[in-house]
Amino acid sequence: MYRGTDLPSDGLIAVVKRDCPTCVLTAPVLGDFVQRTGLAVYTQDDPDFPETVPGRIDDTMLDVSHRLRIEIVPTLIRMRGGQEMDRTYGWDRAEWERVSGLTAIGPDLPMSRPGCGAKNIEPGIIEKLKIRHGETGLASRRIELGGGEDEIEAMFDRGWSDGLPLVPPTEERVLRMLSGTARDPQEVIGLCPPDLVPATVEKIAINAVMAGCKPEYLPVVLAAVEAVLDEPFAMHGVLATTMYVGPVVVVNGAVRRQIGMNAKGNALGQGNRANATIGRALQLVIRNIGGGRPQEVDRATLGNPGKYTYCFAEDEEGSSWEPLSVERGLPQGKSAVTVFAGYGLQGVVDQKSRDPESLSRSFATSLMAVQNVKLAPACDVMIVVCPEHERTFRTAGWSKQRFLTRLHELCEISGEELISGAKGIAEGGPDTLAGKMVKKFRPGGILIVRAGGGAGMFSGIIGGWAASGARGSSPVTKEVKT
Amino acid sequence: MADLESRGIPSVGVATTEFIDAAAVQAKSLGIDPAYVFIPHPVQDRTDDELRALADVHFDSIIALLLKGNQ
Structure with missing residues (x-):
C-alpha cells in the first residue's frame, strides 16, 4: 500500500x-x-x-x-x-x-x-529523495553548521583533517558513496585502533567522501580497511610506533582499470585521483574512526609523506611475473588489495646491468642499506620493480621466485661486520654474532611488485617496520568485494 | 595490559617519560586506568650496565604497583 x-x-x-x-x-x-x-x-x-x-x-x-x-x-x-x-x-x-x-x-x-x-x-536525485523521505538508513549523528560557518574551516576546526582540505560529507554524498557497494551500511568491517571503535561501512564511506573518493573506489577502500584491521597487520602497533611506517596499499586485478588507477608512470607519485584518495581515505579512517592522531597515540618520530596517502596499482599487463595478490594466494583475476607497513622510497638505480645476476646484485647491495647496514635481520621490504628492470629478468627467463631466492641468498652478511663497534659504528649486534652469517631478511620478508613508466631503469625499495612478522606487522591481502 | 588485568593478572607498564602523554591518551580512549612507571628517556642507547642500574632504581616501585590492593 x-x-x-x-x-x-x-x-x-x-x-x-x-x-x-x-x-x-x-x-x-x-x-x-x-x-x-x-x-x-x-x-x-x-x-x-x-x-x-x-x-x-x-x-x-x-x-x-x-x-x-x-x-x-x-x-x-x-x-x-x-x-x-x-x-x-x-x-x-x-x-x-x-x-x-x-x-x-x-x-x-x-x-x-x-x-x-x-x-x-x-545519481544525485535518488539521494535527495531518500533524504526527503527519511529513508537514508544512516546511523551517524548529523552535524549542523551555523549559517556563517565556512564548512571547510569547520572540518579543520573539528580535527577531522589530515592537514589538507576535506570534502564535506553531506548526507547526499555519503549515500552516493554507499551506492558503490552492496554491503550493509551497518556491517562492521573491524575494530579500529587505537580507540577500538567498530568501523562500519557507513563510517568508512563518510571518510571516503572526505578523502575525495568516487563511489566506485569504495570497495577498494573497504578491502584496505579490512586488511589493516586484520590481526596480523597490527594496525595499533603500526600507528603507535615511533618508526616511520604507515599502511602502503597495493591494488591488483581488474578493479585497477575499472576505477582508473595508475600503475605506470609516476605510479607512486601525485596526480591520480583513485591512487590519491583511496590511500587518504584509509588514513582518515584511522584518524576519525579509531582516533589515531599524531603526537597522541601516533608516536612517529618523523613519519613519512606516505602517511597522507600511499596507494598504487601493480602494472600487471605485459609482466612475466604473477601479480602480488596471486603470489600471496588469491586466484588469478581476483581484484585484491595488499597492505604493507612501509615508508618512503629508496631508489635502486641500475642503468648498466643487462643480465639478471648483475641486476640481482644491484638490488641486494641496495637492500643491505635498509634501516642501517649494521642491522640484520632488518624489517620486511617491498621492492617496486620498474618495467625496464623486469624486462631484464623476463628476457633471461627468471621467474619472480628465482629472483626472490637469489635476493635472499645475496642479502647475507658476516656477523663480524654487524657487531656493535665494527666499522667504527656503535650501532650493531652482540659479540656472539662473530663467525655467523646473518640473513638480512626473514623468509617471506621481501615482497615484489611491478610498477612504473616504460622508460627508466629506476626501481624502488619501500622499507618496512622493524617489528616485521609475528612480533609486529605482517602484510595482509584481501579480496575486493563489491 | 587491559587484557591481562581482565584475566586477573596484575600488570604494570614501564615506559620512558617521552610516552607519558601517549599512555594517558590511550588509557583514556580505552577507558582504563593502568599502573605505570615512567623512567628517564632514552633507553635504546644505554649499555647493559646502565639498564641494570635503571632497573634496580625502579624495581621496588614496579613491585609495589603490582601488589597494590592485594596486601
Missing part, C-alpha cells in the same frame, strides 16, 4: 518522461487509455508531456515516482483497493494489454521497445 493520498487507489497509473523516446512513442496509447478506461499519468520531467493526456500530473519533484519505486519509464501499474496488482515497464503490447485488461492497443506501434532509466533513480 502506498502512503499519501494523491495516488489513485484503483485503476491504471503510468509514469513517463518526455526525455524518453519510448514514452513519446506510447503517448497516443496513454491518450487512448484516458478515453477508454481512465488513467493517472505522472510526468517526471515536463509538466506539458504527454499532450495526449490533459489531466497529467506533475511529478517533477519525483516524490510519487520514488514512492512507486519506478526504475524504468514508461511504467504501467494497475491498482485495486490501494494495492498494486500488476506492473510492466518499457513498451510491450502484450504486457500492456495484460496489465490494462484492454485489447487492440497501439496498433500502429511496434511490438515492443525497451524503456529508459527513470529520473528518480538517477
Whole structure:
C-alpha cells in the first residue's frame, strides 16, 4: 500500500518522461487509455508531456515516482483497493494489454521497445529523495553548521583533517558513496585502533567522501580497511610506533582499470585521483574512526609523506611475473588489495646491468642499506620493480621466485661486520654474532611488485617496520568485494 | 595490559617519560586506568650496565604497583 493520498487507489497509473523516446512513442496509447478506461499519468520531467493526456500530473519533484519505486519509464501499474496488482515497464503490447485488461492497443506501434532509466533513480536525485523521505538508513549523528560557518574551516576546526582540505560529507554524498557497494551500511568491517571503535561501512564511506573518493573506489577502500584491521597487520602497533611506517596499499586485478588507477608512470607519485584518495581515505579512517592522531597515540618520530596517502596499482599487463595478490594466494583475476607497513622510497638505480645476476646484485647491495647496514635481520621490504628492470629478468627467463631466492641468498652478511663497534659504528649486534652469517631478511620478508613508466631503469625499495612478522606487522591481502 | 588485568593478572607498564602523554591518551580512549612507571628517556642507547642500574632504581616501585590492593 502506498502512503499519501494523491495516488489513485484503483485503476491504471503510468509514469513517463518526455526525455524518453519510448514514452513519446506510447503517448497516443496513454491518450487512448484516458478515453477508454481512465488513467493517472505522472510526468517526471515536463509538466506539458504527454499532450495526449490533459489531466497529467506533475511529478517533477519525483516524490510519487520514488514512492512507486519506478526504475524504468514508461511504467504501467494497475491498482485495486490501494494495492498494486500488476506492473510492466518499457513498451510491450502484450504486457500492456495484460496489465490494462484492454485489447487492440497501439496498433500502429511496434511490438515492443525497451524503456529508459527513470529520473528518480538517477545519481544525485535518488539521494535527495531518500533524504526527503527519511529513508537514508544512516546511523551517524548529523552535524549542523551555523549559517556563517565556512564548512571547510569547520572540518579543520573539528580535527577531522589530515592537514589538507576535506570534502564535506553531506548526507547526499555519503549515500552516493554507499551506492558503490552492496554491503550493509551497518556491517562492521573491524575494530579500529587505537580507540577500538567498530568501523562500519557507513563510517568508512563518510571518510571516503572526505578523502575525495568516487563511489566506485569504495570497495577498494573497504578491502584496505579490512586488511589493516586484520590481526596480523597490527594496525595499533603500526600507528603507535615511533618508526616511520604507515599502511602502503597495493591494488591488483581488474578493479585497477575499472576505477582508473595508475600503475605506470609516476605510479607512486601525485596526480591520480583513485591512487590519491583511496590511500587518504584509509588514513582518515584511522584518524576519525579509531582516533589515531599524531603526537597522541601516533608516536612517529618523523613519519613519512606516505602517511597522507600511499596507494598504487601493480602494472600487471605485459609482466612475466604473477601479480602480488596471486603470489600471496588469491586466484588469478581476483581484484585484491595488499597492505604493507612501509615508508618512503629508496631508489635502486641500475642503468648498466643487462643480465639478471648483475641486476640481482644491484638490488641486494641496495637492500643491505635498509634501516642501517649494521642491522640484520632488518624489517620486511617491498621492492617496486620498474618495467625496464623486469624486462631484464623476463628476457633471461627468471621467474619472480628465482629472483626472490637469489635476493635472499645475496642479502647475507658476516656477523663480524654487524657487531656493535665494527666499522667504527656503535650501532650493531652482540659479540656472539662473530663467525655467523646473518640473513638480512626473514623468509617471506621481501615482497615484489611491478610498477612504473616504460622508460627508466629506476626501481624502488619501500622499507618496512622493524617489528616485521609475528612480533609486529605482517602484510595482509584481501579480496575486493563489491 | 587491559587484557591481562581482565584475566586477573596484575600488570604494570614501564615506559620512558617521552610516552607519558601517549599512555594517558590511550588509557583514556580505552577507558582504563593502568599502573605505570615512567623512567628517564632514552633507553635504546644505554649499555647493559646502565639498564641494570635503571632497573634496580625502579624495581621496588614496579613491585609495589603490582601488589597494590592485594596486601
